[in-house]
Amino acid sequence: MPTDETVVSKDFIRDLIDEDMRSGRFGARVHTRFPPEPNGYLHIGHAMSINLNYGIARDYGGKFNLRFDDTNPTKEEQEYVDSIMADVRWLGVDWEDRLFFASDYFDQLCEWAIQLIKTGNAYVCDLNADEMRQYRGTLTEPGRDSPYRNRTIEENLDLFERMRQGEFPDGTRTLRAKIDMASPNLNMRDPVMYRILHATHHRTGDKWHIYPMYDYAHGQSDSIEGITHSICTLEFEDHRPLYDWCLDTLGIYHPQQIEFARKALTYTVLSKRKLIELVKNNYVNGWDDPRMPTISGLRRRGYTPEAVREFCARLGVSKANSIADFQQLEACVREDLNKHTARVMVVLKPVKVVIENYPEGEVEWIDADNNPEDPAAGTRKLPFSRELYIEADDYREDAPKGWFRMSPGREVRLKHGYFIKCHTAVKNAQGEVVELRCTYDPASAGGSTPDNRKVQGTLHWVSATHAVDAEVRLYEQLFNKPNPDDVPPGGDYKANLNPNSLTVLAGAKAEPGLATLNGGERFQFMRQGYFCADPDSRPGKPVFNRTVTLKDTWGKAENKPQGKKSG
RNA sequence: UGGGGCGUGGCCAAGUGGUAAGGCGACGGACUCUGGAUCCGUUAUUCGGUGGUUCGAAUCCAUCCGCCCCAGCCA
Numbered sequence: 001m002p003t004d005e006t007v008v009s010k011d012f013i014r015d016l017i018d019e020d021m022r023s024g025r026f027g028a029r030v031h032t033r034f035p036p037e038p039n040g041y042l043h044i045g046h047a048m049s050i051n052l053n054y055g056i057a058r059d060y061g062g063k064f065n066l067r068f069d070d071t072n073p074t075k076e077e078q079e080y081v082d083s084i085m086a087d088v089r090w091l092g093v094d095w096e097d098r099l100f101f102a103s104d105y106f107d108q109l110c111e112w113a114i115q116l117i118k119t120g121n122a123y124v125c126d127l128n129a130d131e132m133r134q135y136r137g138t139l140t141e142p143g144r145d146s147p148y149r150n151r152t153i154e155e156n157l158d159l160f161e162r163m164r165q166g167e168f169p170d171g172t173r174t175l176r177a178k179i180d181m182a183s184p185n186l187n188m189r190d191p192v193m194y195r196i197l198h199a200t201h202h203r204t205g206d207k208w209h210i211y212p213m214y215d216y217a218h219g220q221s222d223s224i225e226g227i228t229h230s231i232c233t234l235e236f237e238d239h240r241p242l243y244d245w246c247l248d249t250l251g252i253y254h255p256q257q258i259e260f261a262r263k264a265l266t267y268t269v270l271s272k273r274k275l276i277e278l279v280k281n282n283y284v285n286g287w288d289d290p291r292m293p294t295i296s297g298l299r300r301r302g303y304t305p306e307a308v309r310e311f312c313a314r315l316g317v318s319k320a321n322s323i324a325d326f327q328q329l330e331a332c333v334r335e336d337l338n339k340h341t342a343r344v345m346v347v348l349k350p351v352k353v354v355i356e357n358y359p360e361g362e363v364e365w366i367d368a369d370n371n372p373e374d375p376a377a378g379t380r381k382l383p384f385s386r387e388l389y390i391e392a393d394d395y396r397e398d399a400p401k402g403w404f405r406m407s408p409g410r411e412v413r414l415k416h417g418y419f420i421k422c423h424t425a426v427k428n429a430q431g432e433v434v435e436l437r438c439t440y441d442p443a444s445a446g447g448s449t450p451d452n453r454k455v456q457g458t459l460h461w462v463s464a465t466h467a468v469d470a471e472v473r474l475y476e477q478l479f480n481k482p483n484p485d486d487v488p489p490g491g492d493y494k495a496n497l498n499p500n501s502l503t504v505l506a507g508a509k510a511e512p513g514l515a516t517l518n519g520g521e522r523f524q525f526m527r528q529g530y531f532c533a534d535p536d537s538r539p540g541k542p543v544f545n546r547t548v549t550l551k552d553t554w555g556k557a558e559n560k561p562q563g564k565k566s567g
Numbered sequence: 568u569g570g571g572g573c574g575u576g577g578c579c580a581a582g583u584g585g586u587a588a589g590g591c592g593a594c595g596g597a598c599u600c601u602g603g604a605u606c607c608g609u610u611a612u613u614c615g616g617u618g619g620u621u622c623g624a625a626u627c628c629a630u631c632c633g634c635c636c637c638a639g640c641c642a
Binding site: 011035036037039069071072074075125127128129132133136137138139140141142143170171172173174176183184185186187189192194195196197211213214215218234235236237238239240241259261263266272314315316317318319320321322323324325327328329330331332334338339343345372373402404405413414415416417446447448455456457458459460524526527528529550551552553554555556557 | 568569570571572573574577578579580581589590591592599600601602603604605634635636637638639640641642
């Protein structure tokens with residue numbers, strides 16, 4: 001008995017489905033689908049659609065199909081089919097035995113086209129693309145009937161058959177629906193159903209010389225699969241009358257198309273054209289570059305499917321165009337990774353610490369908990385010795401107000417270790433600190449003292465002789481404006497590319513347990529952020545990608561105008 | 568100046584005639600062997616504007632304004 005259940009408000013699509021369930025429309029059945037075109041990699045925007053469609057099927061005890069909308073062989077490739085399947089699966093979706101391709105239906109679609117010709121609802125048109133544009137009219141003026149609009153059924157049948165046989169060159173003829181050239185909805189002005197394309201299809205090979213257009217293929221594919229609710233984005237709202245026309249004119253099972261608004265994300269681009277450009281022209285290192293908003297990029301970056309799903313859920317669904325805040329996505333990964341990820345210590349920009357009163361050659365193996373959020377995560381042993389590395393940024397000769405970390409004479413705690421105090425900074429000829437000479441309090445073993453002395457700062461560290469060298473890749477936003485398309489007139493979004501989106505730290509020092517990783521392992525580097533082992537890792541030389549930083553209230557405070565300090 | 572949509576705090580978003588949920592962010596504070604996490608406060612007298620209907624409107628009506636999409640033989 002739910003008593004104080006939070007009322008989770010449904011979205012408008014689920015409201016519509018609720019009505020259909022109540023009325024018994026579709027036999028109180030729910031069946032959705034995700035219909036990607038295999039002409040690019042999936043990105044976070046697709047995740048929203050997948051999450052919506054799959055989530056609905058799951059919530060209503062219905063079914064979900066994965067269907068490739070592969071009606072244009074000139075743009076589609078098997079590589080994309082493979083990557084899409086991998087990404088959809090990674091998101092936690094199980095399409096069971098329902099993997100389909102629009103190309104599976106080419107025969108049926110063709111038969112239906114013949115049916116439409118026979119019923120006088122379709123005709124072969126000899127206008128070329130240019131001429132067709134002329135005849136189409138404009139937004140404010142009606143179009144004119146094609147001179148081929150009134151061919152006899154026999155002639156249409158003959159011509160269409162010869163199109164199918166490959167008798168005519170590309171672009172010379174089309175099969176068009178005979179609807180209304182004066183319709184205010186341009187999609188209804190005798191839209192093309194089939195075009196001639198002498199192209200090899202990634203699945204049907206050279207069987208076809210004509211290929212159906214999206215508008216002719218999509219609804220019928222939905223119909224064949226028994227889809228109940230065909231969910232798509234807003235720009236297809238204008239196509240719904242055509243979707244309905246095809247199904248009704250054919251007299252076949254008629255699913256309901258429902259449109260929702262896609263969301264943009266700040267500091268990134270999601271258009272297929274731009275994503276392809278970034279990859280092909282090497283602005284990034286491939287589709288799975290951790291800076292890319294692609295599913296494969298997010299995966300390599302260290303995002304979890306759970307975080308991506310949570311993000312989609314938090315944003316919700318609506319019909320209003322919007323731009324989601326990237327911080328919202330980051331909040332979702334932080335929340336997930338905080339609970340599930342082991343804490344480790346890695347020094348990104350090391351500076352050596354020598355503890356002068358610590359016995360030379362001695363090594364203590366300290367017990368350290370792996371995750372304070374999860375006792376079940378257990379503990380590990382960390383070596384502590386006379387020479388250590390700490391973060392160079394954790395030392396300031398002139399400590400600003402509010403500084404908790406190391407500076408001359410100030411005592412700090414080494415996490416899980418001892419209290420230490422720095423008395424001398426050794427500098428090189430350039431005046432850079434190269435070594436910090438410190439002393440420790442032997443009574444502070446484990447991080448606390450008998451006198452219960454408080455220290456404000458706790459630093460992460462690594463034993464110099466035990467540390468493993470690591471490469472750490474720090475990422476910032478790929479673009480330095482919330483809206484990358486915010487450019488002066490005539491400008492290009494690429495002008496907003498962030499030159500600092502990738503910083504490689506080749507000299508990081510990691511605790512010894514991280515020596516050998518395969519790629520994909522996720523960690524919290526204490527006090528820094530969440531990181532994910534990259535597949536580039538080699539035994540003894542791990543490589544990490546920074547998924548997201550930890551929240552940094554000190555850094556934020558220090559960077560405030562009024563709080564700014566030297567250093 | 569054709570058609571189709573949309574406008575609720577900085578960003579998402581509930582709300583469907585009864586007196587503005589929630590999340591993110593931001594700002595304070597508590598706590599802390601991660602300046603992390605956690606916790607506790609604060610953050611829309613107002614729903615694109617203006618009129619109207621009503622005891623009562625973000626919700627109904629009118630009108631105006633703004634934004635998005637459509638003239639591929641792309642999806």
